[in-house]
Amino acid sequence: MxxxxxxxxxxxxxxxxxxxxxxxxxxxxxxxxxxxxxxxxxxxxxxxxxxxxxxxxxxxxxxxxxxxxxxxxxxxxxxxxxxxxxxxxxxxxxxxxxxxxxxxxxxxxxxxxxxxxxxxxxxxxxxxxxxxxxxxxxRQTPWSLFCRASGLAVIFRNSSFFNVEAYGGWRRDDVRDxxxxxxxxxxxxxxxxxxxxxxxxxxxxxxxxxxxxxxxxxxxxxxxxxxxxxxxxYGGASEKARSDKLVRILRAKAELIKRHFSPSTLRLGLFLLKLWPLSRHLALSVIISLPRMDRFHDTALAWRNVWKRRAEWCDGF
Missing domain, CATH: 3.90.550.10 (Spore Coat Polysaccharide Biosynthesis Protein SpsA; Chain A)
Structure with a gap:
């Protein structure tokens, strides 16, 4: 036409x-x-x-x-x-x-x-x-994946050094590449x-x-x-199930690592990506065992399900 x-x-x-x-x-x-x-x-x-x-x-x-x-x-x-x-x-x-x-x-x-x-x-x-x-x-890097898996990206969420992927601390209030x-x-x-x-x-x-x-x-x-x-x-309006969404995100992240990491960092990148849900699962399992921490139960359950479903996402698509 x-x-x-x-x-x-x-x-x-x-x-x-x-x-x-x-x-x-x-x-x-x-x-x-x-x-x-x-x-x-x-x-x-x-x-x-x-x-x-x-x-x-x-x-x-x-x-x-x-x-x-x-x-x-x-x-x-x-x-x-x-x-x-x-x-x-x-x-x-x-x-x-x-x-x-x-x-x-x-x-x-x-x-x-x-x-x-x-x-x-x-x-x-x-x-x-x-x-x-x-x-x-x-973009994801071995350093950004380590910071996410170790929790440093959450602890220092306003740090551009530790929260690399989210450009931590930048208010998106100026023009940038x-x-x-x-x-x-x-x-x-x-x-x-x-x-x-x-x-x-x-x-x-x-x-x-x-x-x-x-x-x-x-x-x-x-x-x-x-x-x-x-x-x-608003974000995520068409995807309600938390664990399903996380599985989709992790699968995409694994595929991005496979496609865009160098051969020398590929295995390290995939290993560090696997550590992220594992560390969340283990940390939250401890947290919900403590008094008055029931509010984290649903989040802990979601990360546990994601880790159990790792075969669905750890190799990308």
Missing amino acids: SYETSTLPEFSIIIISYNTRDMTLACLSSVYAQTKGDFEIVVLDNASTDGSAEAIRQDFPEVTLVAESVNHGFGPAHHVALPYCRSPWLLLLNPDTVVLDGALDRLMAFRDQRPEAGIWGGRTLYADGRLNPSSCWH VDIVTGCLFLISRETWDRLGGFDPVFTMYGEEADLCLRARDIGVRPAITPEATIIH
Whole structure:
């Protein structure tokens, strides 16, 4: 299908929804209320059972809705949605977000101000206004994995030395190059996306943007974020079971180590990754045996289940 250049929207917003009806509707409302630029929205619904597709079709008929009968997973769903996007600029936005203060227009302006970045992101907050630091991440390293497994990343969470992956202590209040921009607010050109092949479909949920950003850095792209583009991101709205979520995250982290660590550090990286849930399991088992520590029971149970299920995640995909 061909389009006249003059009719193309400046950017295409892609939203992948799965059983987040009310949040998706709120997200769409915020996009239209807070965005002045010329854009289109493509929502791919991953076979939701909560009436998401019907509600979107009724409340936002201007949205291009792709209602699927199967759940493709988060990463692969973008490849299904992509043919419906007409713009040379792709803006990925999670359904459990709320756009604030013209954030998407500001992100497009940031693209113009810092064209060398190649991938652009912003700042995320929790619903109560506290910083949600998950808008960006540092790549995993043997040191960061050791700090996580030993608990140093938690004890010294505000230290950029010990809490490396989360850029500990940084309030996301200035412009910086980062290793990984999170997919909840993620701007990339169609040209760069196509050059990289987009998200690797192996990463069905979690890790897809980390893999893409690390591959992008290998070809000279330098992802960056700006505090000017700020949104609310609730996080984890479509995944409720804690141990299941942790298993998915650990599986993705193991795969990232296999793909992006050097041969000399690969075995060490996988070993240190295994120590993280083991150390949490052992520490929490001790903690809940102490008086008045019942409040940690559910967390201890989750980590125990994750460790018992280690065969599901320790070798990645």
